[in-house]
Amino acid sequence: MTGAVLVVGEVQGGHLTPSTGEAVAVGRSLVAGAAELVGYAAGSAGASAAPEFGGWGVARVLVAADPALDGAPVAATAIGVAAEAERLGADIVVVPGSTFGRALSARLAIRWKAAAVTGVTEARRDGSSLVVARPVFGGRATERRRVDGGRVILALRPHAFASPAGAPTPVRTEEVAVGPLPPVLLSARRVSVEPTAKGAGPSLTDASIVVSGGRGLRSAEEFRLVEDLAVSLGAAVGASRAVTDAGWRPTSYQVGQTGRSVSPQLYVAVGISGAIQHLVGMMSSRVIVAINSDASAPIFRVADYGLVGDLFQLVPALTAEVRRARAS
Amino acid sequence: MEIVVCLKPVPEAETRLRVASNGTTLDVEGVKFVLAGYDESALEQALLLKEAVPGSKVHAVSFGPAPRTEEVLRSAIALGADLATWIEGPSGPGADPVTAARVVAAALADVPHDLVLCGKQAGDDEAGLFPGALAETLGLPDFDSVVDLRWDAGAGRFTFLRATDAGGERWQVPVPCVIGLQQAWNDPRTAKLPNILKSRKAPIAKRAAAEVPGPASVPVGFALPPPRTGARLIDYKTPDEAAQKLVRILREEAKVFP
Ligand SMILES: Cc1cc2nc3c(=O)[nH]c(=O)nc-3n(C[C@H](O)[C@H](O)[C@H](O)COP(=O)(O)OP(=O)(O)OC[C@H]3O[C@@H](n4cnc5c(N)ncnc54)[C@H](O)[C@@H]3O)c2cc1C
Ligand SMILES: Nc1ncnc2c1ncn2[C@@H]1O[C@H](COP(=O)(O)O)[C@@H](O)[C@H]1O
Numbered sequence A: 001m002t003g004a005v006l007v008v009g010e011v012q013g014g015h016l017t018p019s020t021g022e023a024v025a026v027g028r029s030l031v032a033g034a035a036e037l038v039g040y041a042a043g044s045a046g047a048s049a050a051p052e053f054g055g056w057g058v059a060r061v062l063v064a065a066d067p068a069l070d071g072a073p074v075a076a077t078a079i080g081v082a083a084e085a086e087r088l089g090a091d092i093v094v095v096p097g098s099t100f101g102r103a104l105s106a107r108l109a110i111r112w113k114a115a116a117v118t119g120v121t122e123a124r125r126d127g128s129s130l131v132v133a134r135p136v137f138g139g140r141a142t143e144r145r146r147v148d149g150g151r152v153i154l155a156l157r158p159h160a161f162a163s164p165a166g167a168p169t170p171v172r173t174e175e176v177a178v179g180p181l182p183p184v185l186l187s188a189r190r191v192s193v194e195p196t197a198k199g200a201g202p203s204l205t206d207a208s209i210v211v212s213g214g215r216g217l218r219s220a221e222e223f224r225l226v227e228d229l230a231v232s233l234g235a236a237v238g239a240s241r242a243v244t245d246a247g248w249r250p251t252s253y254q255v256g257q258t259g260r261s262v263s264p265q266l267y268v269a270v271g272i273s274g275a276i277q278h279l280v281g282m283m284s285s286r287v288i289v290a291i292n293s294d295a296s297a298p299i300f301r302v303a304d305y306g307l308v309g310d311l312f313q314l315v316p317a318l319t320a321e322v323r324r325a326r327a328s
Numbered sequence B: 001m002e003i004v005v006c007l008k009p010v011p012e013a014e015t016r017l018r019v020a021s022n023g024t025t026l027d028v029e030g031v032k033f034v035l036a037g038y039d040e041s042a043l044e045q046a047l048l049l050k051e052a053v054p055g056s057k058v059h060a061v062s063f064g065p066a067p068r069t070e071e072v073l074r075s076a077i078a079l080g081a082d083l084a085t086w087i088e089g090p091s092g093p094g095a096d097p098v099t100a101a102r103v104v105a106a107a108l109a110d111v112p113h114d115l116v117l118c119g120k121q122a123g124d125d126e127a128g129l130f131p132g133a134l135a136e137t138l139g140l141p142d143f144d145s146v147v148d149l150r151w152d153a154g155a156g157r158f159t160f161l162r163a164t165d166a167g168g169e170r171w172q173v174p175v176p177c178v179i180g181l182q183q184a185w186n187d188p189r190t191a192k193l194p195n196i197l198k199s200r201k202a203p204i205a206k207r208a209a210a211e212v213p214g215p216a217s218v219p220v221g222f223a224l225p226p227p228r229t230g231a232r233l234i235d236y237k238t239p240d241e242a243a244q245k246l247v248r249i250l251r252e253e254a255k256v257f258p
Helices: A018-030 A046-056 A074-088 A099-111 A224-233 A241-245 A311-327 B037-052 B068-079 B097-108 B130-138 B193-199 B239-253
Strands: A005-008 A037-042 A060-064 A092-095 A115-120 A122-126 A129-136 A141-148 A152-156 A172-175 A189-195 A209-213 A236-239 A266-270 A287-292 A305-308 B002-006 B057-064 B083-088 B115-119 B142-152 B157-164 B167-174 B177-181 B205-208 B218-223
Touching (some): A005 A074, A018 A037, A037 A046, A046 A060, A046 A172, A074 A099, A099 A115, A099 B130, A115 A141, A224 A266, A236 A241, A311 B239, B002 B130, B037 B068, B037 B177, B057 B097, B097 B130, B130 B142, B130 B177, B142 B167
Parallel strands (some): B057 B083, B115 B177, B142 B177
Antiparallel strands (some): A122 A129, A129 A141, A141 B218
């Protein structure tokens, strides 16, 4: 082992995602001694996105610019990453805390013969071991895990780390080959990519602010109040299952046990009672605000700040005030 | 179609979490383990596919200790699973999910499977590692965060939507494959009493867990966050005043205003 760390970037819309920067920050803190931190970018947009690693101080980036990776399952990307991690003699691979990162780490664990841990909120070396912390049970508990010696893949919890700041570094890129992909992976075809909603803001898992609405919104039309507030805050929109069950919004909006888990800086729950199945999907948010007419709603037990009252009066006033405050 | 559905017994959602006396895991004393969350959806999806594709069988597979693993398999049979395999061994809260996947992969070597359905993530460890690790071990493609799974009989392949951070991706995938499901059903079926009674005597194939030495993470700590103290309720006379106060707090005190 050389103590080198490989950070796999996620390329989206031709650019590295913000969560890639978070992975660089963790990778940087884990590089041992004089070893190197190396970036990795895959897919046909990999070459043009790779220099963005320099913004986080990464000077060397491997680029697997194979267009065959674009519409292939994540397993295809894992093949190249495992080969390069092996060649570098890395002992840690860090991947972003996204759907992509998590899927990649599972394949990589087998292919590169490494331990893998997801949802990581803390990571440090301890002699020849690596110790991590991660929330479990929907943020109702935190577990610490240790990997003794050997290789580790870390997939991070979104927003748990800050991207490195500082002067950009010039980037040296190196083309790397992936080799022929196994036919079993090529027979799966991605036929289309659909953005969440037309002109929508940030995605639920990436957003640093999430505004979610519940049954209290009364109808699909009135749910717009929540979306207006989200637009004013630059936030992503979520919903309780009552809303997605009623068909007011698609299931991709659902936050909770059977929807998405989010952990933004700010979570605003509007007209949501706070059933345990909803709470486990958002309880690890840093700051929680609840707006509900029922002062005894369980959501107020996990919220940091609460407005008790009629959302149909409070939310439009809040949207207007946010607009005013952001303009000034 | 041979549908294998992987089920992990997890503590029921309402469980009051306590730290075990070793300080490193959940105290499972008195905890009720159930079929829950995404795994309940995965089983429901398996049963819907079986109904849609004549000649299909649903085979429930679970790796874990007695008695919870057998109980979860019996509930799967009561709901309509045709076969059940219990891989007996140490698995559960705190166990390494990649190791669990390698154990189950070893057991699936001689079990027919066109589709292996899993939950996107387990309700306890929320690792989301098992389906991908299982698929890589079996040499199959895997897809996580899948919703709207349909079988296209004419073309002999699945179509589905993969919910990603950026939106969704539509896929066409031939069998065999592994799916990590992220579907929320409006009304997953409940077992009928005669079926519950029948499931008590149904045969369950039991096997010992294979030895799979290899890299793994071990739990070394389990902690509960300090209880939230409850929201600070902002008092106000008019909605405008409420909005102004909240924005000021978010900006100056919580420092989360964009
Ligand atoms: C297996 C299982 C899985 C589940 N998974 C999920 C999941 O992933 N995500 C999820 O969200 N739920 C999930 N649920 C459902 C969950 O139990 C609740 O039923 C659901 O979260 C309730 O949604 P809600 O808070 O919007 O609705 P309600 O519980 O009906 O609450 C509506 C709230 O709106 C308030 N309200 C009404 N009118 C106004 C007004 N004018 N102004 C202000 N407030 C108002 C009310 O006081 C109330 O508190 C699951 C349930 C099960 C059994
Ligand atoms: N011990 C197990 N036995 C059977 N299936 C499992 C087991 N552990 C995990 N799974 C499956 O893999 C999914 C994801 O689990 P995890 O990777 O632990 O989050 C679960 O929803 C189950 O479908």
